[in-house]
Amino acid sequence: MPGAYVILDRLRQLAARDNRPVVPLSERRGGSSSLFTFVTHERERIAGASFSLLSIVAIVEGAKELVTMGRHLRFQAGTVLVLPAGWCGDVVNDPDPSSGAYRAIFIDFPDVLVRRASATFPPTRAAARLDIGLDATLAAAIHHAGEGIASGDLPAAVLNHRLMEVLMVLGMRGALPARPETTAEAVRALVRWRPDRAWTADIIAAELVTSNATLRRRLSAEGASLRDLVASERAVLANAMLTDDGLSLREAALATGYRSPRRFAERMRAAGPDREKRSD
Incomplete structure (x- = not known):
C-alpha cells in the first residue's frame, strides 16, 4: 500500500521529538484529547503503564512490545494499537536497528466522542485484538487529527470533527472496544x-x-x-x-x-x- 507508506513518512514528522506526558496517562480525566510522541534511541521498558481513556498508539518507527493479558506481544512499525479505557500492562519500546530510533504517536479520546462513535458502530464485545494495520485511510485520519491537536489553535468543534474521523475509521474496521456496561x-x-x-x-x-x-x-x-x-x-x-x-x-x-x-x-x-x- 504505497499510500500508507507516504503517510507514514508524514506521521514521522509529527514524531520528530520526544514529547511525553508529565502527568501519568492513568490519571487523565479531561474532556479534551491529547497528542503525545514517544521517541527513544535506546531500548526502554515502562512498567505498569495504564490508560484511563480509549487511546491509540501509531508505531511509526521501530517496534513495541506489550506484556498484557498474560501474553508477550510484539508489534512492528505500521501498526496501530487500540487500547481500551482501563488497559494496563508493561511496555517495551525498541528502536529500529537500521535507523536507531523508536517513534510512536499517542492520541487519547474523550469518553463523549467514543460514545458518539460507538452509537454509529456499536461494538459487539471487547476487542480481542489490540492491533490493526495502518492503511492509507486510517493513517490520513491520524495525521489530520494529530496536526489539529499539535496546532493548539483549532476551535473545539473542528478538532472534535478530526478526532471523530479516527474513531469512525476504527468503527468501520470493527476495532472500537466496548466499554463495560455491567x-x-x-x-x-x-x-x-x-x-x-x-x-x-x-x-x-x-x-x-x-x-x-x-x-x-x-x-x-x-x-x-x-x-x-x-x-x-x-x-x-x-x-x-x-x-x-x-x-x-x-x-x-x-x-x-x-x-x-x-x-x-x-x-x-x-x-x-x-x-x-x-x-x-
Missing part, C-alpha cells in the same frame, strides 16, 4: 488485563471504587458470580495461550494466576461451555 463486564475487564494478579473481592471492589458488599449485591442482581467471572475470563485467555501461543499447560497456568497445573486444568474444564460461548 458490573460483570467491568470485573471481566479487570481480570483480562492482569489475569495473574491475585484477585480478591476486596481488591476488585477497590479497583471499581465501590465496597465489597455493593460489588456482590450488583453481581447478584445480574445473576453473576465473582468467582465464576474470574475463572472463566482466565480460561478464555489461557485457551488463547495454549492454542495460539503454544504455551505449555504449566506456563499458561502461571500466566493466568494459577500455581497448580492440576487446579488450572480443573478450572479449564469447568469453564469450558462459557469459554466456547465467549469465543464465538
Whole structure:
C-alpha cells in the first residue's frame, strides 16, 4: 500500500521529538484529547503503564512490545494499537536497528466522542485484538487529527470533527472496544488485563471504587458470580495461550494466576461451555 507508506513518512514528522506526558496517562480525566510522541534511541521498558481513556498508539518507527493479558506481544512499525479505557500492562519500546530510533504517536479520546462513535458502530464485545494495520485511510485520519491537536489553535468543534474521523475509521474496521456496561463486564475487564494478579473481592471492589458488599449485591442482581467471572475470563485467555501461543499447560497456568497445573486444568474444564460461548 504505497499510500500508507507516504503517510507514514508524514506521521514521522509529527514524531520528530520526544514529547511525553508529565502527568501519568492513568490519571487523565479531561474532556479534551491529547497528542503525545514517544521517541527513544535506546531500548526502554515502562512498567505498569495504564490508560484511563480509549487511546491509540501509531508505531511509526521501530517496534513495541506489550506484556498484557498474560501474553508477550510484539508489534512492528505500521501498526496501530487500540487500547481500551482501563488497559494496563508493561511496555517495551525498541528502536529500529537500521535507523536507531523508536517513534510512536499517542492520541487519547474523550469518553463523549467514543460514545458518539460507538452509537454509529456499536461494538459487539471487547476487542480481542489490540492491533490493526495502518492503511492509507486510517493513517490520513491520524495525521489530520494529530496536526489539529499539535496546532493548539483549532476551535473545539473542528478538532472534535478530526478526532471523530479516527474513531469512525476504527468503527468501520470493527476495532472500537466496548466499554463495560455491567458490573460483570467491568470485573471481566479487570481480570483480562492482569489475569495473574491475585484477585480478591476486596481488591476488585477497590479497583471499581465501590465496597465489597455493593460489588456482590450488583453481581447478584445480574445473576453473576465473582468467582465464576474470574475463572472463566482466565480460561478464555489461557485457551488463547495454549492454542495460539503454544504455551505449555504449566506456563499458561502461571500466566493466568494459577500455581497448580492440576487446579488450572480443573478450572479449564469447568469453564469450558462459557469459554466456547465467549469465543464465538
